[in-house]
Amino acid sequence: MTITITAFERSPDGGKGLARDTRVRWALEEVGQPYQVRLVSFRAMKESAHRALHPFGQIPTYEEGDLALFETGAIVFHIAEQYAGLLPDDANARARAITWMFAALNTVEPPILERETSRLLESDKTWYAERLPLVEHRVRDRLDQLSSRLGDADWLDVAFSAGDLLMVSVLLRLKSSGMLDEYPNLAAYIARGEARPAYQRAFAAQLAVYTHQPPTS
Ligand SMILES: N[C@@H](CCC(=O)N[C@@H](CS)C(=O)NCC(=O)O)C(=O)O
Numbered sequence: 001m002t003i004t005i006t007a008f009e010r011s012p013d014g015g016k017g018l019a020r021d022t023r024v025r026w027a028l029e030e031v032g033q034p035y036q037v038r039l040v041s042f043r044a045m046k047e048s049a050h051r052a053l054h055p056f057g058q059i060p061t062y063e064e065g066d067l068a069l070f071e072t073g074a075i076v077f078h079i080a081e082q083y084a085g086l087l088p089d090d091a092n093a094r095a096r097a098i099t100w101m102f103a104a105l106n107t108v109e110p111p112i113l114e115r116e117t118s119r120l121l122e123s124d125k126t127w128y129a130e131r132l133p134l135v136e137h138r139v140r141d142r143l144d145q146l147s148s149r150l151g152d153a154d155w156l157d158v159a160f161s162a163g164d165l166l167m168v169s170v171l172l173r174l175k176s177s178g179m180l181d182e183y184p185n186l187a188a189y190i191a192r193g194e195a196r197p198a199y200q201r202a203f204a205a206q207l208a209v210y211t212h213q214p215p216t217s
Contacts, residue, residue, distance in 0.1 A: 001064050001065040002035075002036060002064070003028065003033060003034070003035040003036065003062065003063070003064045004035065004036045004037070004038055004062075004063045004064075005021060005024050005025070005028075005035055005036075005037055005038070005060050005061065005062050005063075005075075006021070006037070006038050006039070006040050006050070006053070006054075006059045006060050006061045007019065007021035007037050007038075007039055007040070007059055007060060007206065007209060008021070008039070008040070008042075008059055008209075009039040009040055009041045009044075009209075010041070010210070011206070011209070011210055014210060015206065015207040015209070015210030015211060017172070017202075017203045017206055017207065018172065018173055019059065019060075019206065020059065020060050020072045020169075021037070021059055021060040021206060022169065022202055022203065022206050023060075023072050023076060023165065023166065023169045024060045024062065024072060024075050024076065024079070025201075025202035025205055025206060026165055026169070026198055026199050026202040027075070027076045027079045027080065027086060027162065027165060028079060028202075029197075029198035029199070029201045029202050030085050030086055030165065030196075030198040031079060031080075031082075031083035031084065031085040031086060032083070032085070033079070033083055037205075037209070039209060040059060045057045045058060045059065052068075053068050053070060054070040055070070056070070058070070060072060060075065061075075062075040062078070072105075072166075073101060073102070073105045073166065076101065076162050076165065076166060077098070077101060077162065079162075080161075080162040086161060086162040086165065087161055087162055088157075088158070088159065088161060093157060093158060096157050096163075097157055097161035097162060097163045098162075098163070099163070100156045100157065100161065100162075100163025100164070100166070100167060101162050101163045101166050103163070103167070104163065104166035104167040104169070104170045105166060105170070107142065108142050108146060108167065108170050108171070109170040109173075111135065111138040111139045111141075111142055112139055112142075112170060112171075112173050112174060113173075114135050114138070114139075115132075115135045115136060115139050115177075116173065118131060118132055118135050119132070136179070139174070139179065140179065140182075143174075143179065143180075143182070143183050143186060144183075146167075146186065147183045147185055147186050150185055150186065150189055151185065152185065154189075154192060155189075155192075160196070164189075164193060165193070167189075168189065168190050168192075168193030168194070168199075169193075171186060171189075171190050172190060172193075172194075175190070
């Protein structure tokens with residue numbers, strides 16, 4: 001059955017791979033499943049046809065036969081359940097990998113997103129300079145904890161899993177912040193993720209969408 005995902009027609013990150021379709025592309029590349037991409041504009045994302053797939057009018061979505069999914073975590077989990085390569089067979093190791101998926105999206109990503117939102121939408125506010133260090137402190141708290149837990153290991157559990165895929169994807173949001181320089185083991189962990197051939201293919205595919213389009217006036 002053909003798998004179709006949605007992605008930005010024009011990603012606001014200019015092809016840095018931070019839009020969440022990259023996570024889904026990466027998961028599909030890891031399990032070796034071909035997929036099609038339907039590009040959507042910001043306007044189309046808010047229209048009823050897309051909202052039927054995604055109630056919040058966002059990307060990515062995932063369609064496969066009668067099944068339509070939204071929420072990257074759920075999509076990556078579905079892919080990991082359907083195809084071998086992203087979750088271990090051992091029941092306990094599998095449960096731990098799923099735990100890391102939730103940890104990436106529920107515990108580590110929120111302060112990182114808060115920092116991004118603050119920088120993007122609040123920099124003109126009088127209280128911005130006072131608030132940003134507080135927000136960055138919350139990010140560092142999580143990075144400290146994650147860095148301690150990872151230690152010298154290559155991956156969060158025994159072998160690369162969907163938990164690492166989501167954690168690396170979340171941490172990549174901080175790449176341009178300079179904050180990761182304080183955590184050499186996390187920087188190396190992200191680099192290991194980025195070096196995976198499946199990530200490289202996913203990154204190249206999302207970048208091609210951007211570079212193949214003429215710039216807007
Ligand atoms: N929790 C959702 C978040 C989806 C999300 O924020 N998508 C962004 C792109 S990465 C989007 O569509 N933004 C445009 C908008 O919200 O209007 C997920 O993980 O899929």
